[in-house]
Amino acid sequence: MKITGYRSLTAFHDWRRPVGDVNGIVESGITEVPVLLVETDGGLTGIGLGAHREIDRIFPAVDGADPRAVSTLYDSMLSHVFKSGHAGATYGTIAAIDMALWDLKAKMADEPLWRTLGAGDGFVPGYASGLCYGLEDEAFAEHYTEWAERGFTAAKIKGGRDLDRDIARLETVRGILSRNTTRPALMLDVNEAWNTKQAIRHLAEIEKHIDLTWIEEPVRRWDAPGHAQISRAARTAVATGENLTGLEQYAPLFDAGAVDIVQTGSVWGITHFLRVAMAAHARGLPVSPVAYNANPVAHAAAAVPNMIGIEVQDFAFPTGFAVDQQIADGGIVLGDRPGLGIEIDEAAVARSAAATGWGERGGPHRRPAGAGLRLVPETRRASE
Incomplete structure (x- = not known):
């Protein structure tokens, strides 16, 4: 063929x-x-x-x-x-x-691809996410309650600008997931919003209230010395790597002892994940892929020995997609359909609505001018 x-x-x-x-x-x-x-x-x-x-x-x-x-x-x-x-x-x-x-x-x-890659079964442990920064408090709690109902014992929230809000939301999620475990795993992703000293100060305050499992991308993705300094100063693990492309970009982080949880972006593909996972495994480090639509890298995650958990962001799939997997039991249950388990109805895709906002100015890929430069965290006014 x-x-x-x-x-x-x-x-x-x-x-x-x-x-x-x-x-x-x-x-x-x-x-x-x-x-x-x-x-x-x-x-x-x-x-x-x-x-x-x-x-x-x-x-x-x-x-x-x-x-x-x-x-x-x-x-x-x-x-x-x-x-x-x-x-x-x-x-x-x-x-x-x-x-x-x-x-x-x-x-x-x-x-199924998970079998081709040598996995023993199609279950992949995961943690709840959801790109949740824009949710108001009530919707935020409702969202993570849905994850708890599906058996999840770990969750990552989005934060990085309002320290009090971040702590309160981590506490909220801890309470919600406590129905499934006495010690939920709690992660905070600030998407490169801090500088090194901000990260150390903020984590010291957070750790007074929360047993934080990891801090994700506390500083710029290429800042190996900064990540290393944060890892040494904080009790929590430092997770990073989702925006790196190629093993050579991980080398400075590995050499500096700057990463505790090695991440890969699912949009960088399956071979990339497999190679990064083995490089991490050789150094005794766990690997965790970030999420993407239909969770294609979950098949590879099921097959590596050092996978700590895959990010899961939603319960549904894109319009026109039929995906042979379930979000249940605190992870992803991959099915037996050949390949990635994805079938696409092209007619349904053609009828689906256009997206708005992802590529617009100020959307989620645009770094704010003040990122890494705030002397104090932003806080909500007492009247809010």
Whole structure:
């Protein structure tokens, strides 16, 4: 079987609530989901999820190849672009192709990808998330109550600007998840909003109230000395890595002892996750992938020995997606449908509404001008 071509779709995910982090909120709760369909001469189609704007440039590296040679083709794509670098949109495109190739490889074997990758079963432990920064207090509590009802014992909230609010919300989630465990795992993600000394001061205050499991991206993603200093000063673990593309970008963090929980972005693909997981495993570190629509990297997470938990952000899937998995028992239960377990109704995707807010100015990918520069945390007025 040979790779013969590709098609692109844009699906949409209705979260049914505002989503975002300290950098910005999508009030509509509707976000776009780019879909890459890799076609073969054998009638099978591989599905890759994530932005792939560089597809025309990178596809020649895999065109006409046997899709089962996933690892070789991954390195072929990296070699194809080595002169111009592989970060950003280029790496995202490589990831989408890589995901589609793994989907094809498992479909050709007529088995779910988690089995192709050597996992013993399809259960992946997870932690509740939800891009919850924009939720008001009542909606915030209702949201995490839904996670508790599905058996979750761990949760991560979004914060980073209002220290009192962050502490209060961590306490709220602790109370909600206590129905499932006496000691819930509680994480705080500030999305690079602090500088090193702010992080140390804020964590000292938080740790007076909360047994924090980890602090995520406390400072800029490339700041190995800063992460190392924070890790030494705080009791909590430091988690980072979701925005890094390629093993070489992790090397400074590893060398500095700057990361305790090694993360990968699901949008960077399955081979990326597997390689980072093994690099972390060699150093005695756990790995945790962040979430993405339909949780495709969960298949790989089920197969590595040092997986501490996958982020799970929603109970539903994009319009037109039929995904063979359940969110239950405190994690993801992957099914037995071949490949990634994703089927797409292209007609339904075509009818779905357009997204609003994700790419707009001030959206959740735009770093505020004051990030890392606030002398004191923002606080709510007493009248609020």
